Amino acid sequence: MADNLRNSRERYGKVAQWLHWIMAFLILATYIAIYYRAWFTEPRTPPSSMALQIHMSLGFYLFTLVILRLIWKLTNNSPDPVAGPAWQQASARWTHRLFYVFLLLMPITGYIFAGLGNEFFYNTPIAFELIPKFSDTQAFQAIVVNGFGISDEAWRNAREPFKDFHVIVGGIVLVALFVLHIGAALYHQYVLRDGTLHRMTRQD
Ligand code: HEM
Numbered sequence: 001m002a003d004n005l006r007n008s009r010e011r012y013g014k015v016a017q018w019l020h021w022i023m024a025f026l027i028l029a030t031y032i033a034i035y036y037r038a039w040f041t042e043p044r045t046p047p048s049s050m051a052l053q054i055h056m057s058l059g060f061y062l063f064t065l066v067i068l069r070l071i072w073k074l075t076n077n078s079p080d081p082v083a084g085p086a087w088q089q090a091s092a093r094w095t096h097r098l099f100y101v102f103l104l105l106m107p108i109t110g111y112i113f114a115g116l117g118n119e120f121f122y123n124t125p126i127a128f129e130l131i132p133k134f135s136d137t138q139a140f141q142a143i144v145v146n147g148f149g150i151s152d153e154a155w156r157n158a159r160e161p162f163k164d165f166h167v168i169v170g171g172i173v174l175v176a177l178f179v180l181h182i183g184a185a186l187y188h189q190y191v192l193r194d195g196t197l198h199r200m201t202r203q204d
């Protein structure tokens with residue numbers, strides 16, 4: 001395998017770099033779609049529903065990508081931490097870990113509370129046409145109905161915490177992590193000028 005595909009001790013390899021930037025772009029698009037819906041459309045109109053379809057479809061692409069990215073990360077050595085105080089290295093490490101955790105949980109909670117299936121996915125590839133409503137799945141029967149004894153009707157209220165998680169983590173926690181992460185990247189680039197950004201952009 002060409003060795004610049006993998007991470008080295010000094011920088012991320014091509015695979016991690018491409019996954020990073022493709023996901024950053026898709027995350028931005030996911031947010032634009034859902035806030036366009038919230039701020040600029042009337043409920044239950046075609047533009048509102050189209051914006052939600054785009055949000056959900058992009059969310060599923062992100063889910064697939066974050067799993068691939070996690071597998072790649074866990075089967076590769078990560079570059080050495082950027083030189084700096086221990087608290088900065090720890091906060092970078094934890095920001096990155098939390099991104100992985102929340103980017104996995106966001107699509108899962110979204111799918112669980114949205115209560116929508118394949119009829120609602122926009123322009124998605126064949127695999128996604130098979131996505132059923134959560135309440136039509138065997139997992140729903142096994143966990144929610146048999147495990148917790150929650151009926152189909154009671155589920156409408158019981159799923160609220162998943163929505164709260166999705167809206168609070170997506171609207172506040174992740175946004176704070178983005179500010180921290182992008183702020184740190186710009187600080188390294190323009191104040192410290194230590195080439196940290198190049199670890200995610202260059203191969204030389
Ligand atoms: C990484 C992926 C995702 C991110 C970052 C994300 C983020 C968000 C955010 C920030 C909101 C709140 C918008 C507001 O306050 O009005 C939201 C709402 C929503 N999301 Fe996601 N989401 C993701 C994936 C998904 C997926 C996969 C689904 C469904 C399959 C989904 C379904 C929804 C729905 C239905 C709402 C509207 C909630 C409401 O009506 O208040 N999301 N999402």
Ligand code: HEM
Pocket residue numbers: 016020023024027073079081082092095096097099100178181182185186196197198199200
């Ligand atoms: C908004 C979505 C973003 C997410 C979810 C994200 C996530 C991550 C994650 C998880 C890592 C650790 C590497 C890995 O595990 O693959 C990382 C590294 C990095 N990101 Fe981002 N990132 C985003 C946007 C950005 C932006 C806009 C910039 C630049 C302004 C940036 C600059 C960097 C740099 C320089 C590194 C390498 C840090 C190091 O070497 O320790 N990221 N990012």
